[in-house]
Amino acid sequence: MTNQNPFNESDEAARARRLRNIAMAVALVAFVILVFVVTITRLGGHVADTAHL
Amino acid sequence: MLKTDIPELAPAGAAIAAPARWQDYVQLMKPRVMSLVVFTALTGLLAARAPVNPVLGFVAVLCIAIGAGASGALNMWYDADIDIRMRRTKNRPVPSGRVQASDALGLGVTLALFSVTIMILAINLLAAALLAFTIVFYAVVYTMWLKRSTPQNIVIGGLAGALPPVIGWAAATGTAPLNAWLLCAIIFLWTPPHFWALSLYTTGDYAKAGVPMMPVVRGAASTRRQILIYSLILVAAAVAPAFTGLGGLLYLAVAGLGGLVFVGLAVILARSHAGDVIEDQATGLYEVKTGVKSARNLFAYSIGYLFALFAALLIEALAHLPALTL
Numbered sequence: 365m366t367n368q369n370p371f372n373e374s375d376e377a378a379r380a381r382r383l384r385n386i387a388m389a390v391a392l393v394a395f396v397i398l399v400f401v402v403t404i405t406r407l408g409g410h411v412a413d414t415a416h417l
Numbered sequence: 418m419l420k421t422d423i424p425e426l427a428p429a430g431a432a433i434a435a436p437a438r439w440q441d442y443v444q445l446m447k448p449r450v451m452s453l454v455v456f457t458a459l460t461g462l463l464a465a466r467a468p469v470n471p472v473l474g475f476v477a478v479l480c481i482a483i484g485a486g487a488s489g490a491l492n493m494w495y496d497a498d499i500d501i502r503m504r505r506t507k508n509r510p511v512p513s514g515r516v517q518a519s520d521a522l523g524l525g526v527t528l529a530l531f532s533v534t535i536m537i538l539a540i541n542l543l544a545a546a547l548l549a550f551t552i553v554f555y556a557v558v559y560t561m562w563l564k565r566s567t568p569q570n571i572v573i574g575g576l577a578g579a580l581p582p583v584i585g586w587a588a589a590t591g592t593a594p595l596n597a598w599l600l601c602a603i604i605f606l607w608t609p610p611h612f613w614a615l616s617l618y619t620t621g622d623y624a625k626a627g628v629p630m631m632p633v634v635r636g637a638a639s640t641r642r643q644i645l646i647y648s649l650i651l652v653a654a655a656v657a658p659a660f661t662g663l664g665g666l667l668y669l670a671v672a673g674l675g676g677l678v679f680v681g682l683a684v685i686l687a688r689s690h691a692g693d694v695i696e697d698q699a700t701g702l703y704e705v706k707t708g709v710k711s712a713r714n715l716f717a718y719s720i721g722y723l724f725a726l727f728a729a730l731l732i733e734a735l736a737h738l739p740a741l742t743l
Binding site: 373374376377380381383384386387395398399401402405407 | 435436437438439442470472473476481531535539705
């Protein structure tokens with residue numbers, strides 16, 4: 365039988381942990397998007413520069 | 418005063434009263450300070466009046482905000498022993514035991530590295546170097562050294578809070594000219610009257626925590642005099658951008674009229690007896706005894722004054738209003 369609560373924590377603590385995990389996931393996804401957007405923006409500028417060569 | 422271990426703080430691994438919520442980690446970053454930093458940095462970025470890619474402008478302000486958050490988390494990590502002794506700060510995540518000090522340290526270091534690295538890669542080296550200097554200055558020079566050792570702590574340490582507009586300007590142009598440093602000087606000179614007005618009616622807290630704030634060390638009368646002196650210099654400095662090709666008519670009006678009120682409140686405070694009797698019964702920053710209302714008034718007004726100055730510059734930059742040419 366699977367233990368539903370391996371940390372033996374209260375419902376409140378489990379809920380807080382779940383929300384912390386979601387917040388961490390959101391932060392990581394935001395970081396990936398940020399790096400992607402910055403790369404495209406910086407790269408786009410350089411591509412535009414070479415177009416004049 | 419040396420940093421001491423406070424037994425009331427939750428030791429690592431100890432059971433704590435309430436589990437850490439994600440909001441506690443946001444609180445570690447001092448979101449109210451972050452909002453002021455974002456505002457002043459954005460003003461510096463736009464007041465430079467240089468063409469800025471909106472995406473990169475957003476990233477620059479984001480990095481500055483996260484750098485400020487990193488400074489806040491490092492401050493809360495190191496100052497937990499002080500925070501637990503003061504009404505204003507005892508409910509912060511670390512002293513209340515909701516977040517362990519090591520977690521605050523980890524968050525602060527991670528955010529600091531993240532913000533400076535992204536600033537280097539996405540913006541420019543000068544802005545990144547200024548951001549790194551700001552974080553180190555606040556976390557190490559102010560928090561670990563000045564705050565516990567001298568009544569000039571918030572005067573010198575105020576440099577960290579004054580630098581964001583310079584970082585914003587550097588992000589936009591790659592340079593930090595005189596006008597950028599003028600914005601820095603305004604916040605730098607604003608810090609002493611702002612914080613000393615607050616400390617006049619929270620002297621008991623600072624004394625209890627062993628923080629050598631000016632009213633604790635030199636007394637209330639000396640503090641009130643110094644507030645007046647700094648206020649006069651601040652108001653003069655705040656008008657200066659109207660004569661250096663930075664501010665326009667709107668800015669001049671705000672700085673002039675706002676400055677008169679500022680000096681008026683500082684004079685009223687200087688002539689009062691605010692802080693002469695150490696108050697220990699007040700429950701909040703705005704619930705104060707009659708005798709210290711003049712200090713409360715200056716503290717509250719100083720926030721609006723600084724906001725109005727930078728808002729005027731921001732509006733002029735966004736509306737492309739011309740700066741005064743004299």
